[in-house]
Amino acid sequence: MPCGIIAIGGSWGGVRATGVLLRALPADLPVPIVIALHRGEEGSTALAATLTTKSAIAVVEATDKDVPIPGRAYLAPPGYHLLVERGGLSLSTDEPERFSRPSIDVLFDSVAVSYGDEAVGVILTGASDDGAAGLARIRSRGGVTVVQEPATAERRTMPDAALAASAAHRVVALEEIAPFLLKVCGGG
Amino acid sequence: MSHELRTPLNSLLILAKLLSDNQDGNLSEKQIEFASTIHKAGSDLLELINDILDLSKVEAGKMDITPADLAPDDVRQYAAQAFTPVAEQKGLVFETEVTSDVPSPIFTDEQRLQQVLRNLLSNAFKFTEKGKVTLRIGRPAEGTRFVHDVLQDAEHVVAFSVTDTGIGVPEDKLRLIFEAFQQADGTTARRYGGTGLGLSISREIARLLGGEIHAESVLGEGSTFTLYLPTTYRPEQSPGMATTVVESRPEPAKGKATGKARTRTSAKGKPAPVPVPLPEDELGDDRATIKPGDRVLLVVEADTSLAGHAVAAARTRGLKVLAATSRESAHRLAQAFKLDAVVLDTELGAEDGLILLDSLKRHPATRLVPVHVIADAKQRQAALLSGAAGVVDKPVTEETLDLAVGRVADLLAREVKRLLVVEDDDRERGAIVELLGAGADVEVSAVATAEAALEELQAQPHDCLVLDLKLPGTSGFSLLEQVKKDDRFHNLPVIVYTGQELTRRDETRLKKYAQTVIIKTVGSPERLLDEASRFLHRPEAALPAEQRRMLEQLHAADAVLEGKKILIVDDDVRNVFALTSALENHGMDVVFAENGRDGIEVLTQNADVELVLMDIMMPEMDGYEAIQAVRKMRQFKRLPIIALTAKAMREDREKSIAAGASDYIAKPIEVDQLLSLMRVWLHE
């Protein structure tokens, strides 16, 4: 089963956790990463820059119709849903889902539909249940799903919800997520 | 120009000839006929082009006169030889005669004289079906009056009369010919086809030779065209104005034996340019084909083979080139032509080229012309001090000449654009000139009144007009209307720059003439600069492709459309200008409203409107509502209304029909399609 894309979702504590995860990934990661983190509508655009300086992976805020490049991470912009299809990213300003825009479910759902069993989904720390349904969707389409070990999460609501939806193939501590992804997707 | 015109036409003629010969034997009768027609039409065209080139040459004062001693009988013989076959072919008698009282030799330009006689004779043969054509070379009849003083002295005048027994020229036609003569620019002449043009050329040549042409005609009896020349050509004799005397003799009225009512008219034309004796054209340069607007380079090079190379190099760069091999000939060419640049080799045989440079820089006419000098290291400094625009180091080779010519061509390619500012406030005017004239390639002239603007526009071509509306005397509005009436200024981009409050009606009115309107405020200098450079550097910007296409889709007026009153109700500004102009060009009378409500008002005021073009998407009242409202008025129940819409869906179409529109056309509007549609609905 080839790996085509890694999708990461998180909210409370998610920025820090994402940083930890990305820092452990090499620049020559053979797949692109898409990330949805809950933040204010007018969230700081400095986030991508902050994440980039700490990791080998370049993190950019997604622009509509970006073509994702392996070894790069695309962050859902504040106030937009990020959606994925083969060959390009797209944005939407549709209603927030579960009070969130960007919504992790929206991102994961589009990843599941477009990448099927080539999708890898990761749920990190967070204080809402957004992402659980999306992760389950990735799993049902044959993708690989990982949930941060709730005990290692700053807020365990999100990982717990994902586990409750029996969406996870693996439950691992934050530090072990990157090595696992490398095993699944190669590179490094 | 001649070369560029004649070469492709020649290939066309040759190929058409080959085709019509059908050497491969694989063409049908019809195809052969077509090929012959192409050949025939092409030949006619070539003749016409030759005439036009000749005419422009004489008019530009570029036709050289090479006088020599000449026996009048030689002229007669030439004519007899040339036209006897024509006479035989048409079954006409051709008589030639030189009277004994004609002095011999005469001193004039043989070629030019022959050219005029050829023209007069071929006209005579063309319009004569039976009888004879006579060429009589003699002294002027007693009492012949000349316009020009030199000719008044009959002792020194010889008359070449061509008389035919042809259809004659009806009085009104003779007047037309006369008018054609009067039109010094040849435009009217062109309207009357071959004869007019030929006669215009003949007239101009006669003028150059110091003579006149007179014409007499009796309808049904024949015509006589007479060329009067001084027996001795003197350059300074060339009369200052074009001169023609036409005599019209209407058919003698019955019972009036002496009823030859003669009308004599003399016409004043434009002043002739002072003839400049030009040096010989050793290298076959472009002196004969230079027209206004050409970029002219003078190459001064004593070595004819190198000079020839420079001529070719300049031509490939799109320049017209004059070549001089001596200081003297360079001087004369510099006086005769308006030069744009000079390439000068300092080694002019035994002469010193730097002396020429110096005198070019002293003469007011050539002072500003850039001179590029090919000089050695010692002369370099001197050349620059004398005002050379650039120096290319010796030795003089084909390469260094290429280099010098290339530099000049690059320099000239940076075309200077001319912009006219009309602004009555002195300080404002100064500021605008500062702002717009900053670029090296823009020349700004500025005037304070509409009157001065008109004068300036007439005086020289401009690439853009910046206009304040509020002017003393004639207003900016009237100036615009006046200027745009003139075909020459149709494409002149106009920027209205005004501090005036404008109403929407003003804007609509302006939109017809001005490309853009700028209100004076803090940010306007930037925009003025942007808009001006847009028009100066991209001339096509004045008329966007869409609108240009609309205007290009014009054909001849159409009886169904002519004189019809059309109401356009549309807020799409692009249609105000283009659509209105297109319809007006078809002889329609266009009234205009910007929205549905105004449209209804205009319609009630203009009950004679015969068709309405109704935009759908409009403010105040949209097209659907407006059409419905119009249909509610009894008198407009059957008025054709065509909906204009940017919408593509069937439903939209149905909606406008349901509202009461007669028909429907999609934007952007294809004028041809619209006209067809209008013909259908205006057809009675």
Added chain:
Amino acid sequence: MPDPREPQRRRDLEAVEIDLLAEGIYEAYGFDFRRYSRPSFRRRVWRRVEFEGLTSISGLLERVLHDPAAMKRLLADLSVNVSAMFRDPGFFRVFRAKVIPQLRTYPFLRVWNAGCATGEETLSVAILLKEAGLYDRTRIYATDMDDATLDQARTLAYPIAKMREYTENYIRAGGTRSFSEYYVADGDRVVFHPSLAQNVVFAQHNLVTDRSFNEFHVIMCRNVMIYFDRDLQEHVHKLLYESLTPFGVLGLGSRETLELSGHREGYEQLDETARLYRKVV
């Protein structure tokens, strides 16, 4: 035994259904969604499937073909791009600073709010121009493909719950008055002052199928083209470019870009961050 290729096949089936739906709507109604961006289109379609109590996209196709009212409901779903007044306040700040001075040089202004949906953006622009003293000589054409959405926009009414966010945006956008001057509260909604719509022409226009209908000094088309695929975006960019007067200004959403467009050369970007482009060629 479960077919290991099942998920793959299922995905293809859904794609086929979406194709058929778009094709069917186009054939029957003339609305062209065939080049809409798939992921968003799919989400919106599924939402309608669920609201209609259906279970498949094919089921929705059958319903909209036979029931024009259902088509209207779907159209409303597909038309509404949720916006906010003064969304991206920074955009409006830059607009005030860099576009307004240029607009003052025109005797009359035409602004096109393309894809206006329920009119939040339209009113934002109207307020901004009013505060700049330009509104009286402006005409704003607010167009959308859906008549029902336009009808809603014409009411100038918005949920009162949104007002806190809008007010914050207005202030951050550099608003010069008190935002409450512009509306009156009426139960659970607020209604904006009719004078704001005085120079607004709400009109139906479909960016996908319809053509240019005037020449504008400003075109606002923010977060509309994100719902289109690249080809369709290019098509619409052409339409917008043709509809801009020379030196006219195009406003896009904060995550939209002209970089990939064939029209990039025709514009200069007015600001490093705000997506305001000025037509230059």
